Amino acid sequence: MTPEEFKKYGYEIIDWIADYRSNISDYPVMSTIQPGTVRERLPDSPPENPDPFESVINDLDNIILPGISHWNHPNNFAYFPSNATLPSVLGDLLCSGIGGIGLNWQSMPALTEVEEVVCDWMRQMLGLSSNWEGVIQDTASTSTLVALLCAREQASNHSQIKNGLQGEKLPLIIYSSIQSHSSVKKAALLAGFGLNNIRTIETDENFAIDVEQLKIAIEQDIKKGLKPCAVIATIGTTNTTAMDPISDILSLTQKHNMWLHVDAAMAGTAMILPECRWMWDGIEGADSIIINPHKWLGVVFDCSLYYIRNREHLVRVMSTNPSYLQTSKDNEVKNYRDWGIPLGRRFRALKLWCLIKEQGVSGLQERIRKDIKNAKWLKDQIENEPQWEILAPVTLQTICVRHTPSGLKNDLLEKHTLQWVTDINNGGAAYLTPGQLNGKWMVRISIGAEATTLKHVKALWITMKSAVNKESQRNR
Numbered sequence: 001m002t003p004e005e006f007k008k009y010g011y012e013i014i015d016w017i018a019d020y021r022s023n024i025s026d027y028p029v030m031s032t033i034q035p036g037t038v039r040e041r042l043p044d045s046p047p048e049n050p051d052p053f054e055s056v057i058n059d060l061d062n063i064i065l066p067g068i069s070h071w072n073h074p075n076n077f078a079y080f081p082s083n084a085t086l087p088s089v090l091g092d093l094l095c096s097g098i099g100g101i102g103l104n105w106q107s108m109p110a111l112t113e114v115e116e117v118v119c120d121w122m123r124q125m126l127g128l129s130s131n132w133e134g135v136i137q138d139t140a141s142t143s144t145l146v147a148l149l150c151a152r153e154q155a156s157n158h159s160q161i162k163n164g165l166q167g168e169k170l171p172l173i174i175y176s177s178i179q180s181h182s183s184v185k186k187a188a189l190l191a192g193f194g195l196n197n198i199r200t201i202e203t204d205e206n207f208a209i210d211v212e213q214l215k216i217a218i219e220q221d222i223k224k225g226l227k228p229c230a231v232i233a234t235i236g237t238t239n240t241t242a243m244d245p246i247s248d249i250l251s252l253t254q255k256h257n258m259w260l261h262v263d264a265a266m267a268g269t270a271m272i273l274p275e276c277r278w279m280w281d282g283i284e285g286a287d288s289i290i291i292n293p294h295k296w297l298g299v300v301f302d303c304s305l306y307y308i309r310n311r312e313h314l315v316r317v318m319s320t321n322p323s324y325l326q327t328s329k330d331n332e333v334k335n336y337r338d339w340g341i342p343l344g345r346r347f348r349a350l351k352l353w354c355l356i357k358e359q360g361v362s363g364l365q366e367r368i369r370k371d372i373k374n375a376k377w378l379k380d381q382i383e384n385e386p387q388w389e390i391l392a393p394v395t396l397q398t399i400c401v402r403h404t405p406s407g408l409k410n411d412l413l414e415k416h417t418l419q420w421v422t423d424i425n426n427g428g429a430a431y432l433t434p435g436q437l438n439g440k441w442m443v444r445i446s447i448g449a450e451a452t453t454l455k456h457v458k459a460l461w462i463t464m465k466s467a468v469n470k471e472s473q474r475n476r
C-alpha cells in the first residue's frame, strides 16, 4: 500500500470508526451470535492473490460487526469499563503509524521520554509522592507478575542468580484475599511460588481482607518455619470494588519485611479525585502499585501503569543487558526493557499522552465524578424499592444487586437471578455481568462507559424492573 492509497483507505476507516461511534447505541450491547458464526463466514485458507482493500470494509460490516460486543456502548454495564476514548484511539494510530519499537533509549529516544513524562503526569494526578516512578506494561496481569518477581527476589536475596527458588531453604508465602483478582494467583504460580504457598484470606462483611485473619496466617506460617514474602492488597476488587485497608496491612508487611503490592487496576483511576484518596490511605508505604488507564480512565487497551519505589531493585531483577543492547548513553537514560518482561516496547505512551492533553486533568475528573454520581443515583433507587437488595458497599461505580421476591429461596432464587440478567443481555438493551458473592448469584452493574449519562442509567433501572416482572409472571 502506498502512502497515497493509505490516505484513501485511512480516511474511509476513520469515517467508519466515527460513524460506528456515532451510531453505537443502535446496536444490541452484547453480541448474541453462536460460536463459530464469524469463523464460518471467513475463508478457510488465505487469499492466494491480493484481495481488494475495499473488501475489508465490506467484511467489517457484514461479518465482523455482528460478532462484536460494544464496550463503548452507553448501555454497557458489564465487567469494568474499557473506555477507548477517541483521542487515545488517535494516539494508538500514531503509535502504529510511526511504527518503531523501543529496545533501549537510543532506538527511539522519544518513546522513552514521553513515557517518562506521562508516567510522571499520572503520578501527580494520582496524588503520589515523587518517590514513585512508573512504567507502562501491557496489562495488570503482567504488572502483578513483575511485582511478585520483585518480591521473590527481595525475600530470597536474589536467588535467581544462584539456585533460584529451588535452592531456598524456607518456602516463600504469598497472601491475598479471596476477593483478589485471578491474575494474582496466576502470577504467583508463574513466579514459581507453588499453589501450596499461596494463602487466600477471608474477607470482612465489606468484602475487604480481614486483617486479623491475615495476621494469624502470617504468624502461623512463621511458626511453621515458612517465610512470608508478599501481600497483594486490592483497591477496588473486581466483584464489588472493595478496598483492602492499606495502612493496617502495612503494619504487618513492615514488621515482617514483606513486599506490599497494591492492585488498583480499576479503582486507581478514582484516585485522580482528591476526595477518593482516603480509600488508599497508607499507599506511600507500599512497594508497588498497578493502575489500568485502559479501564475507566479512557486509554484504549492496552495500558497498565506499574509504579515502584525502588527502581534499582526492579532493574536488578529484570535486567540482563547483553552486549548488543548496550549503548554509550546507558548511564544517562532509562532503558525500559529493564523495567518489565518484554524487550521490545510499543509507543503506548502516545495514547495516554493524547488523552490527558485532550481532556486535561479537570475533564477526566469531571467524567469520573459523573459516573460515581450516577452510581449513587441508582443505588438510592434500588435501596428504596422493596424486594431489591444491594449486596456490597457502593464505594465507586459498581453496584451488586439481587432481586428477591418474597418466598423465592435457594435454587429458585438462583435461577431467577440468572434468568432476569440473561433476558436483559440477550435482549440487547443493556449488558450486565452476573457474578457470585458468598457462593450465590448476584448481578453486577458497572457504570463508567464514557458515553453513559444519567438518562441511560434511568433507562437501565426501568429495564431491570421490567425484566424481573416478566420473570415473575412467567414463573407464576
Ligand SMILES: *Cc1c(COP(=O)(O)O)cnc(C)c1O
Residues within 6 Å of the ligand: 080, 138, 139, 140, 141, 142, 181, 183, 234, 236, 237, 238, 263, 264, 265, 266, 292, 304
Ligand atoms: C481488571 C483487573 C485486573 C486484570 O487486568 P488486566 O489488565 O486485564 O490484566 C486485575 N486486577 C483487578 C482488580 C482488575 O479489576
